[in-house]
Amino acid sequence: MAGLVSRLYRGEINVDFVGKQKLWYGLSAVLLIISIAGLVINGLKLGVEFKGGSVFSFKAPTASIEQVRETFGDAGVHPIVQQTNSGWRVTTESLPAEQVTELQKTVAGDFGLSQNDVTLQVIGATWGGQVADKAVIGLIVFMLAIILYLTMAFEWKMALAAIVALLHDLVITAGVYAWSQFEVTPATLLGFLTILGYSLYDAVVVFDMIKEVTAKLGTTSKVTYTQAANDALNHTLIRSLNTTLVAILPVAAILFIGTTLFGAGTLKDLSLALFVGMIVGTYSSLCVATPLLVTLKEREPRYQAIARRLAATGAGAGAKAARQPVPAGAATASGGEKRKKK
Amino acid sequence: MLLLLLAIILAMGGVMFLNRAYTPEYGLDLAGGTTVTLSPITPNGDPPSEESLNLAVNIIRDRVNGSGISDAEVASAGDNIVISVPGAGQEEVVKLVGTTAELRFRQVLAIAAGSPQPPGEMSTQAPTPTPAPSGSPAATGKSTPKPSVTAEPSPSGSPAGRGLSEALTNPSPAATPAASAAPEKAEPTGKATGSAKGEATPSSAPSAAPTGSAAPEDPLAGVDTTGIDPEVLKQFQELDCSKKDKGQGAQDDSNKQFVACDQDGSAKYVLEKAAVTGTAIDSATSGVEPSTGEWLVQLSFKGSGPDQWSKVTTTAFNSEAPRNQVAMVLDGVVISAPVIQEPITGGRAQISGSFTQVTATELANQLKYGALPLKFEKSSIEEVSSTLGADQLRGGLIAGAIGLGLVVVYSMIYYRGLGAVSVLSLVVASVLTYQSVVLLGHFAGFRLSLPHIIGLIVSIGITADSFIVYFERIRDEMKEGRRTLRSAVEVAWVRARRTILIADAVMFIAALVLYFLAVGGVAGFAFAMGLTTLIDIVVVFMFTKPFVAMLARLKFFAKGHPLSGLDAERMSIGPSAGSTTVPQEA
Numbered sequence: 001m002a003g004l005v006s007r008l009y010r011g012e013i014n015v016d017f018v019g020k021q022k023l024w025y026g027l028s029a030v031l032l033i034i035s036i037a038g039l040v041i042n043g044l045k046l047g048v049e050f051k052g053g054s055v056f057s058f059k060a061p062t063a064s065i066e067q068v069r070e071t072f073g074d075a076g077v078h079p080i081v082q083q084t085n086s087g088w089r090v091t092t093e094s095l096p097a098e099q100v101t102e103l104q105k106t107v108a109g110d111f112g113l114s115q116n117d118v119t120l121q122v123i124g125a126t127w128g129g130q131v132a133d134k135a136v137i138g139l140i141v142f143m144l145a146i147i148l149y150l151t152m153a154f155e156w157k158m159a160l161a162a163i164v165a166l167l168h169d170l171v172i173t174a175g176v177y178a179w180s181q182f183e184v185t186p187a188t189l190l191g192f193l194t195i196l197g198y199s200l201y202d203a204v205v206v207f208d209m210i211k212e213v214t215a216k217l218g219t220t221s222k223v224t225y226t227q228a229a230n231d232a233l234n235h236t237l238i239r240s241l242n243t244t245l246v247a248i249l250p251v252a253a254i255l256f257i258g259t260t261l262f263g264a265g266t267l268k269d270l271s272l273a274l275f276v277g278m279i280v281g282t283y284s285s286l287c288v289a290t291p292l293l294v295t296l297k298e299r300e301p302r303y304q305a306i307a308r309r310l311a312a313t314g315a316g317a318g319a320k321a322a323r324q325p326v327p328a329g330a331a332t333a334s335g336g337e338k339r340k341k342k
Numbered sequence: 343m344l345l346l347l348l349a350i351i352l353a354m355g356g357v358m359f360l361n362r363a364y365t366p367e368y369g370l371d372l373a374g375g376t377t378v379t380l381s382p383i384t385p386n387g388d389p390p391s392e393e394s395l396n397l398a399v400n401i402i403r404d405r406v407n408g409s410g411i412s413d414a415e416v417a418s419a420g421d422n423i424v425i426s427v428p429g430a431g432q433e434e435v436v437k438l439v440g441t442t443a444e445l446r447f448r449q450v451l452a453i454a455a456g457s458p459q460p461p462g463e464m465s466t467q468a469p470t471p472t473p474a475p476s477g478s479p480a481a482t483g484k485s486t487p488k489p490s491v492t493a494e495p496s497p498s499g500s501p502a503g504r505g506l507s508e509a510l511t512n513p514s515p516a517a518t519p520a521a522s523a524a525p526e527k528a529e530p531t532g533k534a535t536g537s538a539k540g541e542a543t544p545s546s547a548p549s550a551a552p553t554g555s556a557a558p559e560d561p562l563a564g565v566d567t568t569g570i571d572p573e574v575l576k577q578f579q580e581l582d583c584s585k586k587d588k589g590q591g592a593q594d595d596s597n598k599q600f601v602a603c604d605q606d607g608s609a610k611y612v613l614e615k616a617a618v619t620g621t622a623i624d625s626a627t628s629g630v631e632p633s634t635g636e637w638l639v640q641l642s643f644k645g646s647g648p649d650q651w652s653k654v655t656t657t658a659f660n661s662e663a664p665r666n667q668v669a670m671v672l673d674g675v676v677i678s679a680p681v682i683q684e685p686i687t688g689g690r691a692q693i694s695g696s697f698t699q700v701t702a703t704e705l706a707n708q709l710k711y712g713a714l715p716l717k718f719e720k721s722s723i724e725e726v727s728s729t730l731g732a733d734q735l736r737g738g739l740i741a742g743a744i745g746l747g748l749v750v751v752y753s754m755i756y757y758r759g760l761g762a763v764s765v766l767s768l769v770v771a772s773v774l775t776y777q778s779v780v781l782l783g784h785f786a787g788f789r790l791s792l793p794h795i796i797g798l799i800v801s802i803g804i805t806a807d808s809f810i811v812y813f814e815r816i817r818d819e820m821k822e823g824r825r826t827l828r829s830a831v832e833v834a835w836v837r838a839r840r841t842i843l844i845a846d847a848v849m850f851i852a853a854l855v856l857y858f859l860a861v862g863g864v865a866g867f868a869f870a871m872g873l874t875t876l877i878d879i880v881v882v883f884m885f886t887k888p889f890v891a892m893l894a895r896l897k898f899f900a901k902g903h904p905l906s907g908l909d910a911e912r913m914s915i916g917p918s919a920g921s922t923t924v925p926q927e928a
Contacts, residue, residue, distance in 0.1 A: 055419065065727075083727035084377070124399070124418035131403075131864065138859035145851050153844050190793045190867045193856065194800060197849045197871060201804070204845045205811060212837075239814045243807040245752060250745025250799050257741035266371065266792045267738055274800060 015237065018230040021291035028168060028288050035175020042178045047185035048080070050132065052125045053094050056103070058118040059087035060111035071110045075103050078183060091123065135189070139196075146200060154207055157296040162203040165281075165289035169199045173277045180272075187266040191273025198247065199281035202240065203289045209236045210290065214297075217306065224310055225303040229294050233286060244282040251275050343888040347770070347880070354777040358784075366776075367783030368428065369413035369791030369866075372735055374728040375428040380718040382421060389421045398718075399423055413789040413866055423718070426726065428789050445620030445709060447651070448600065448613035449658050450667040450679055451570050456583030456607045570612055574599040583607035602669070604676040611676055613669050617654035620672075622647030624689075626709035628702035637697035639706045641690065648689025656685040670709065678705060738792055742799035746772075749806060757813055763889055764809040771805045771881045778873055791863070794870045801874035808846075808882045812838040812890070831894045835887055842882055849875040 017024075060068070065081055068088055072079035077099075080091040095103065104118040125132075143163055150159035173195060177184055213232040214225055223231075251274045258267030297303055358364060367373070382390045382398070395418050402425060403416040415426045567575060583603035600613045624644035631638050643651050658666050659682045669679040680693050693705070746768065753761035775798055782788035815834035820827070853872030857865050 052417070082374070084724040089377075089724075089726060121422075122420050123424065126415040126417040131860070135856075135860045135864045138856045138864065141859055142852055142855040145855055146848060149847065149851055153847075186863050187793045187796075190797060190863070193852075193864070193867060194797060194871070197852045198804065200848045200852070201807070201845045204848050205807075205841055208841045208844060235818075236814075239807075239810050242756065242810045242814075243804075246749050246806045246810065247800065247804050249748040249752065250742055250802075253745035253748065254738060254741040254796060254799070257737050257744075261737055267734060267741070267796070270793055270796050274796075 014231075014234050016230065017233050017286055018226050018291050018294050020287075021295070024287035024291055028284070031172050031175070032168065035172050035178065038175045038178030039171075042181060044174065044178055044184045045181050047078075047183045047188075048091055048093050048123070049126050049186050050184070051094060052123055054092050054100065055121040055123045056090045056092070056107065056118055057084075057087060057121065058107060058111065058113060060113065061087075063088070063111055067110070071107055072103070075099075075106055077103070094122075142196075150204070150207075154211055158207045158211070158293055161289045161293040161296065162200055162207065164292055165203055165284040166196065166199045168284050168288055169195060169277055169280045172280045173273055176276045177273070182272060183269065185266070185269045187269040188273050191270045191277065194274055195277030195281060198278060199284065202243070202281055203285040205239065205243075206233060206236050206285050206290060207293070209233075210293070217303070221306055222310070224307045225297050225300075226294050226307070229290060229297075233290050237286070240282055240286060244278060248275065248278050251278065343884050344892075347884040350884075351770075351773060351777065354774075354781060358777065358780055361784055363780050363784040366779045366790045367788065368728075369789040369794070370415060370426055370428040370728070371791045372728050373428050373789075374726050375414075375426055377424060377426045377724045377726045379419070379723075380423045380425070382423075382718055395421065395423070413791050413863065415863075445623070446616040446671045447618040447654060448616050448669050448671055449654055449661075450611055450664050450669050451599070451614055452567065452578065452612040453664045453667075454578070454610055456603055456609050571599050574601060574612060577601045578610065578612050581610050583610050600671065602671055602674055602676050604679070609676075611669055611679065613671065613676075616671075617668070618643070618647055618650045620709070621645075622650065623709055626706040628697070628699070628706040631694070636694060637699055637702040638692050638694040639697070639702050639709070640692045641709060643689040648687070651689060651691070652685060652687040655682045655691075658682040659685045734792060735795070738795055738799075742796070745799065746802065753806070753809075759893070760809075760813050760816075760890070763886060763893065764806055764813075766889065767809055767881055767886045768802060768806060770885050771802050771877055774877045774880065775802065775874060778877065782873075788869065789866075791866070793863075793867060797867060797870050798874060801871070801878075805874070805878045805881060808842045808878055809886055811841050811845075812882070812886065816890070827894045828891075831891050835891075842879070846875050846879055 056072075065083065068081050068090060069079055072081070072090055072092065077092040077095065082089040082091075092103075100120055104115050104120065107113070107118045108115045143166075147156070147159045147163055150156075150162055170192060173192065176182075177188065182188075210229050210232040213235070214228045217223070217225060217228055221228075251271050254267055255271035255275050258271050298307065382395070399416050399418050402423060403414075413428050417424050570578075578601045581601050581603065584607055597615055599615060601610065602613060603610045622643050622645055624642045624647070626639060626641050628637060628639050630636065654668055658668050663681075667679045667681050669676045671677070678693065680695065697705070749768065750761075750765050753764045755761070757764060779788065779790060779798070783790070812834065815838040816827075816830055819830035819834045850872055853868045853875060856868035857872060860868060
């Protein structure tokens with residue numbers, strides 16, 4: 001283990017990310033299918049902020065906020081408890097009529113009130129309708145803007161790959177919420193937005209390196225685009241891992257404290273989305289965005305020419321061939337060859 | 343650089359000290375606030391339609407949280423509307439909300455582009471709508487005061503066509519009264535605003551505007567200021583319509599002249615005292631002109647409305663552009679400013695222009711209902727406690743501190759000497775973030791909710807990425823055999839800078855788009871995201887880079903001391919080299 005760490009530190013590690021693209025595509029496809037299945041079968045459990053819910057109001061001057069939370073929590077609902085100058089205001093998800101009556105009874109019993117003193121009001125969504133619509137519009141415009149920007153800064157193939165990786169991250173994160181049935185609250189949504197930025201940020205750093213390295217490829221080059229991209233990837237690997245670690249440490253701390261000490265709440269809602277999103281985001285910029293880019297780029301005649309020439313001379317495939325049999329026809333896709341410099 | 347940064351930090355600290363602002367303003371979830379319940383009053387006592395209730399919710403949300411950073415919430419509750427505003431003692435704000443702003447008709451006195459523009463674009467500045475013959479509405483326009491704005495359709499669903507020219511006419515059985523009116527009007531216009539005349543040939547109007555007489559910085563250039571109160575003129579000069587709220591909700595005294603922006607912020611107006619108020623409107627409907635198939639809005643007045651309306655349209659008709667327009671002002675914003683094609687007597691009018699069904703219906707609704715589609719009474723005002731206990735905030739902060747502490751430990755182990763740089767950079771980033779949040783809270787009403795705080799903590803972690811990119815570049819340069827650390831630091835910076843800028847630009851685009859397009863909490867979060875991105879750039883450019891450059895002169899780092907994080911052995915420079923590096927192709 002220590003050996004691996006120090007090799008990582010010195011940049012000696014060389015993982016064949018691009019060459020294993022079938023593996024990654026397969027893995028991602030499985031994850032995506034599971035996620036989409038989760039979204040279709042279970043759906044997301046939206047919080048009251050999105051769906052609206054019920055508000056219970058009652059007076060219980062002697063009760064503490066913990067007692068009120070406990071009373072509602074024991075009834076199996078997720079309360080948002082507020083103290084007002086006239087008593088308590090507890091917001092829960094929309095409940096069926098019989099459960100409402102039950103809850104009113106319980107609350108009245110617990111705090112020594114008559115059932116009529118616990119009033120109920122139906123409340124609409126604070127984050128529904130326009131807020132959600134505009135957020136979606138914002139997202140679409142944002143994606144178009146990013147595609148445009150990355151096309152200018154890099155090229156459209158990189159823009160496309162980055163956006164695909166981004167969607168990949170969002171779907172998988174949403175899938176985790178669908179399967180775990182964690183509540184999706186505004187805090188979760190904001191977590192998603194953070195992932196959005198993070199996932200792109202990560203992909204951009206990797207692509208920037210790929211662009212730099214592959215810019216040097218010429219007709220006489222000794223490596224294919226695939227190999228060059230894989231080298232670039234390995235080169236930024238330490239950075240990617242360091243960045244992920246550094247970004248994820250605070251999130252992990254918040255997630256840990258949020259779940260263990262507080263149970264449900266904003267901390268957990270937000271940090272779970274971030275935690276999952278960041279891990280998937282790092283994975284996708286290495287194993288989805290880059291292989292996708294390589295697949296797109298290798299179709300370009302100039303890179304095909306390099307690949308053909310190298311395949312013909314056998315250069316670049318030699319090292320690998322010595323260690324493992326190269327399947328027929330795999331030479332053109334000799335991407336991700338372990339290639340020692342000199 | 344370092345001194346400049348220090349000066350900035352001290353200056354911000356100074357402002358904080360002078361204003362006694364040391365802590366951020368917290369949002370609804372952390373600080374609690376005031377909750378107001380509004381109950382709609384309908385004439386017949388029926389419950390309001392869901393549609394009008396939703397419309398009211400949206401309008402109220404725009405009013406209490408137009409800038410998106412005040413963390414106010416608005417929701418419908420049964421037939422009521424519940425508004426929650428963070429912070430105690432916010433009744434003032436809440437009072438503003440429920441009062442139904444009244445629609446007012448005011449004659450236009452002057453028009454200018456909505457915000458200061460760079461020289462060169464002034465040619466299109468005086469956006470005088472040319473009186474379109476009502477048969478060919480799309481041909482003319484208020485031209486394009488801000489090319490970038492009108493080019494993209496407003497995604498909010500608000501009518502993009504509103505910026506286009508609209509014309510007011512009598513709804514007469516004759517199909518084209520307006521068309522006959524237009525040529526008469528073609529002669530006298532233009533002198534006052536400095537715009538060329540395009541009336542006779544509507545299709546050329548937008549491009550026919552250049553005059554060159556307009557001085558770039560002065561919005562009043564070429565504007566006829568006779569009869570405008572100097573005080574109002576000053577407000578007009580200062581008015582900047584590029585702000586997100588467009589001056590919405592400004593105090594609109596019907597007996598005074600008034601300055602206002604239009605809905606998309608592309609133009610601003612000086613307006614005469616109110617001639618007719620919304621209460622005089624009997625009905626407003628949208629419909630299709632049978633002969634042309636074009637959408638229009640029909641309007642009728644009651645009471646003293648027809649007389650007042652006749653008076654203002656006559657005055658306007660006999661004035662030169664832009665005073666031949668009558669603006670409809672709602673909630674301090676000009677929702678429409680059609681050109682008067684003829685004096686309109688009889689209390690009926692129709693507005694034509696490039697309406698779609700949606701925009702025509704919306705305008706008709708606004709005319710009919712005023713700002714709010716319903717009338718409300720306040721049924722209760724309550725102070726509410728925070729939804730999250732102080733424990734959640736404390737937990738979040740502790741967790742964040744632990745997390746950032748781990749980051750510090752990790753970078754010290756991994757980068758050793760350079761780790762100290764990243765730790766200091768994180769400290770600087772934290773200080774700047776805290777100061778910005780406090781000052782924004784104090785001056786701009788920015789309120790921090792728990793998600794914001796977590797977002798900020800996470801962003802500070804992501805800030806560290808900029809250092810990592812830079813440090814890895816330095817180590818690359820060393821590996822590739824730069825002779826001195828000092829040159830490596832400089833060469834690495836050039837390469838790292840590009841990566842950092844591109845990556846930050848992506849984050850910033852995300853923040854900008856979401857801030858301007860989203861509403862409520864999403865906009866607030868985007869605001870925080872943009873803020874931290876800027877701080878990241880400031881820290882890397884003004885602290886990390888200069889600081890590393892400074893350290894590079896120290897023997898400890900330059901000689902590659904084992905604890906500096908730059909020693910030869912750990913980076914495998916020397917005989918043992920042979921590891922994979924970036925291929926250096928010929």
